Amino acid sequence: xxxxxxxxxxxxxxxxxxxxTVAASMFPPAARRVIEAPDDVRAAETLQxxxxxxxxxxxxxxxxxxxxxxxxxxxxxLGSAWLITSIALTALAAxxxxxxxxxRQTALVEGGGAGGTxxxxxxxxxxxxxxxxxxxxVTVLMIVxxxxxxxx
Numbered sequence: 001x002x003x004x005x006x007x008x009x010x011x012x013x014x015x016x017x018x019x020x021t022v023a024a025s026m027f028p029p030a031a032r033r034v035i036e037a038p039d040d041v042r043a044a045e046t047l048q049x050x051x052x053x054x055x056x057x058x059x060x061x062x063x064x065x066x067x068x069x070x071x072x073x074x075x076x077x078l079g080s081a082w083l084i085t086s087i088a089l090t091a092l093a094a095x096x097x098x099x100x101x102x103x104r105q106t107a108l109v110e111g112g113g114a115g116g117t118x119x120x121x122x123x124x125x126x127x128x129x130x131x132x133x134x135x136x137x138v139t140v141l142m143i144v145x146x147x148x149x150x151x152x
Contacts, residue, residue: 005070013139016060017057023053025129051105
């Protein structure tokens with residue numbers, strides 16, 4: 001059962017978190033293109049698509065910690081420091097996405113680029129980078145697992 005839960009956890013991370021990190025990273029440059037050329041319909045459509053990908057996969061991404069908790073429980077490692085750290089960083093990444101990234105994306109999409117500035121897109125890029133960095137650290141912790149018996 002543990003192998004199944006771990007497989008689903010890893011697949012959910014790849015399928016759900018991967019698209020959010022890529023689409024969120026592509027969003028600020030796409031927003032700058034819309035700001036620079038507000039009449040470019042294709043650029044505006046791209047911006048909307050990237051935002052939709054971020055929103056949808058953020059919801060799907062809830063499966064990652066759900067199956068992570070189930071896996072950790074099955075492995076009896078819920079009290080491990082590396083896991084607690086990973087949980088805290090995952091929660092922080094979720095807050096960054098929900099409170100700092102998605103609302104700024106929504107404002108740029110709904111404004112059609114109007115009122116958006118390079119400074120606003122730079123700030124969004126910074127928050128997106130923070131989100132991506134948090135997930136990278138969690139991924140490394142999941143692989144290295146300090147104190148694990150796998151020898152990694």
